Amino acid sequence: MGPAERRAARGTPVPGIGADLSGGPASGALALLAAGLPGMPGTVLGHGTGAGERLLAVTFNDLAGGSGGARDDDEMSRAGALAANPRLHHVVVTGAESTLPYVDLDGPLTDEPGPSLVSAARHRARLAAGSADHFTGYGAKQVLDAHPARLADLLMDRKRRHLVRPVAALAKADGSVMVPARVYAAARRLARTPYRAGLESLAERLLRRRLDDDGPGGAADASLAALTWGRPGPAARWLTGEALAEVSVRLQASTRRSEVGPGQRPGDFRARAALARHAADLRVLEQAAEIRSQRLHAPFLDNQVVRACRALPEALRVQPGARASILRSVLE
Template sequence: MRWSAGWYGGAQPGRRPAGSRTVPGLETTWTSHWPQARVRSVHDDRTTLAVVGQCGADDDHLRDALPLVRAERWRALTRWPGSHLLIAHSGRTTAVIGDLAGQHPVYYRTDATGTWWATAASALAALDGAPVDATALAAHLALGQPDVLAARSLFRDVHRVPGGHLLLLGPDGARVERYEPVSYRPVPLREQAAVVRAALAEAVAARLDDRPVSADLAGLDSTTLACLAAQQTPVTAVTFADERLRDDDLVFAALTAAAVPGITHHPVPGTPDTVYYAGLDDLSALPVTDAPNAYTVTASIKRAVLDTVAANTPSAGVHFTGAAGDAVLSSSSAYLSDLLRERQHRRAWRHAFGHARLRHTSVFTVLARTRPASRTDLAGTWWQTAAELRRPVREWIPQAQRPAAWTPLLASADWMTQGARLMLSAALDEAAGALTEAPARLADWTVRQDLARVGADTAGWQALALAGHGIELAAPFLDNEVIRACLAVPADERGAPGSYKPLLASAFARSDVLPPFVLNRTTKGGFNALAYAGLRQAAPVLRDLLGPSSQLAALGLVTQEPIAATLARAAAGQSTAQGALHLVVAAEVWLRQHTATTTPWWEEANTHVASA
């Protein structure tokens, strides 16, 4: 796994990351398993700036930014295309800045002699064998929003730097500061469309060099990236085309490849093994990741796609995916709660009518689902959720039928022991009481949490692509500037029911990037058929995984009866809590891997390896 770490303190540390390189100009900062081309730094007598990862700035750009470091204009350093970690040092101050989506997260732990920081919480836990934080893991499973228990990582005594914040290290110790505003100044969609197009074009161009380029060619988001890349270099495009999906991704992909010069298209046929949960009887075949990730569940599908890429490219290259496109380009109907809160009743009614027509329901049903969230705020929701956790578990209904909420309580919360629920309830009460920087709009909070979740999952997919194929995965919709450009457009414009992804359509209308039929598309593929097929096929493996030997069960985070009922519903073809089950399975796999795998995170200064 690729990771970075650093030390700030009076004495020299007695260890360093195993197999690491020192970052030039930063004596106690290291990278492990990162290629040398992805680690760059510039410095003068008192100031150093380093980037780790894919960064669109060349060395001259970095050198020109040294005055920004000296002036501590941290946010100005985060405007380059690409996805990367920044380490800025000036005088006696060091700033460690991750990306907005959490592909380069920052964690730290402090003792009397100084502070260790790293992009892998597991590595910091391995310094002294810190155990998993059961409360933080409960929040991960029951709430699915990384910033609820913002400063807690999944390991005890390892602190997390929340999204939009940086770690500042100095003589007075370590502190966390916000560098990104809670919400952006709203810009009308038509005015912002050109900015979105430019940000996406720069994000794609930043990844293009002499490596082979491949891309998913499926929905509108991935198709946009493939077409942008094809303007500059040949693209090997792939479409997962399992006949059980019954969607039109393959039809649109073939039409796009025929219309866009530079794209060569290869369908990826499904097999009996390309379903959710395949391969979980052999966890050693999955790469160890720093956190649970959703691609544990879909690894066989992703491998099939990457196998096709590898078979049709001369060497390992960069592969574009449209991950997070849904989050930044559109919005769920939960933004209606914001319109109601702001007393924009006429606009709320008009939008609710449009959403009702799309969902073949009544406008009153839509408004009834969104109204409760308009009458509370983020802290109020957490107090309400804490109270709900202290009550008996709920009867299961699909999440989409529950009222919209700032922090929805997932079905997995109802699978926990009462002790675990009370433990999480107390943590939520504490978090609500300490909350100081809450957004005013539900849509702003929700999209940031969606991005943090997708970013963490994508990091797991990147590990899968690197470990199995040596392929670099690129997710430009998670770049800082793309996020900022898209989220400046209000949610009620991004998610307006009258058109499909109007921001992207406006950004690329009358351009030569996308064929018109792509922008006019209103359909989107889904993987439900493969999810249910996988649940039926893998039911014995899942019953064993989440059975008496389950590590989640040992922590009180799952109980047998509801898990068995959920699997039985799936085997019978009935609707079930798929999202919650995915979270639980991924977490169980992660726990088992960390228990079974001895990862050499650190080595002594004399290069003696110290294993976790």
């Protein structure tokens, strides 16, 4: 067991700079960029062997979750290939029963609840194997990828040809020839629906408890469900009819005093809301999975990075593989 593994066993981060390495394009790009920082960013001089030479890259291998699948295998393979870089020291944290979702809900108190509370144990296990300054790709999807509602924005700009590749990718993933027509119709309907009418429709949906009409859950169904001004969240299924009615009334009242103008674009609106929710959950994650003497960095949620990504053309961001392509250009 090396110094990094011994410190992880004690729950103490290694001095220096580290990064997550899940095998996805975001974490891989961050790890390579951090490994190329001047001054050789690994552990600080005087701490352990090879000090100041390599960046500590941490991969969480969730064997206990039983998720598996070709995608997970591919990401693990990519993580291993990237870790072969001589500037990286690779540590694999294997998930056990103690890191399963919902296994540890009596952790530190947070300012508010959030999705990361469910998986706080696995976050702590991964971060405990990291460095004092640890980079994570948290937020890359929300910042770089286009929200499915952006398809409606493209229709509003009369850029129909840019819908061809993303819709074809959805059809291939779903295996149905009906997907292109369904997605185009939903995007067209959203492009023609004003903000106020969209939220009034959502309020009516909550009032009538129509919460489970999003399809079986494939990629196409998820995109179709997202092609609206708003939709019920997962917590709506836990609420009583009386609570849903109260939410519906408040939602209708909010549309009357809303400052959203007639020129508001649905894709831009939904993307901003998704990013805001994800950024807020990062604070919950930091509190729930806090490791003493460790600073967690999420560069993709930095204001300058967010502004730079918002300047990217929508027609580029909706294309399949856009995130990997953009990050590849950054590395080059």
